[in-house]
Amino acid sequence: MTPQLPPPAPPAVVHLPERPYAALRRTVTPRSLGELADRIPEVLAWLAERGLEPAGPPFLRYELIEAEKRLVVEAGWPLAEPVAGDAAPSGVRAGTLPAGRYVTLVHRGHPAELASVIRALLVWARERGLRWDLTRTPGGERWGCRLESYRTDPRRRPAPTGWETELLFRLAD
Numbered sequence: 001m002t003p004q005l006p007p008p009a010p011p012a013v014v015h016l017p018e019r020p021y022a023a024l025r026r027t028v029t030p031r032s033l034g035e036l037a038d039r040i041p042e043v044l045a046w047l048a049e050r051g052l053e054p055a056g057p058p059f060l061r062y063e064l065i066e067a068e069k070r071l072v073v074e075a076g077w078p079l080a081e082p083v084a085g086d087a088a089p090s091g092v093r094a095g096t097l098p099a100g101r102y103v104t105l106v107h108r109g110h111p112a113e114l115a116s117v118i119r120a121l122l123v124w125a126r127e128r129g130l131r132w133d134l135t136r137t138p139g140g141e142r143w144g145c146r147l148e149s150y151r152t153d154p155r156r157r158p159a160p161t162g163w164e165t166e167l168l169f170r171l172a173d
Helices: 030-037 040-049 111-127
Strands: 012-016 019-028 059-066 070-078 093-097 100-108 134-137 140-143 146-150 164-170
Touching: 019 030, 019 040, 019 059, 030 059, 030 070, 040 070, 100 111, 111 164
Parallel strands: none
Antiparallel strands: 012 100, 019 070, 019 093, 059 070, 059 140, 059 146, 100 164, 134 140, 146 164
């Protein structure tokens, strides 16, 4: 018998402090996004060189979304403490996720379902009068902080149908 997971919680608004992280930043297309996600182990190697471990699950941070053409995305790991130093030759760099109010939602299911889950989350927020930390520019939508945090380790749970992904979208002040 397969254990039943509890039903997912509805979206919530939470306040989060600044959080340090290390990541690779790239400009990709929706089709090549997986190639960036596959490079997350490079960030782990960078951390290991410094004797550091991640303080949570890996994430993708969407900074710029230009429709179906291009995305500026960071793939990385949260840290317990800030890390000083320049970017590595591989492009791994340290940064800080901004403090503030975030809408959060945990999705349990296949990652391919995230697009429809995000659309529903955007509608949920609009119905409540919530505004995103988002600036529309000629180059696309610039997000203050839009994260997909991957709670499920594919090595431990290879079937993606039950994966947990936490969405964290920063709200405007």
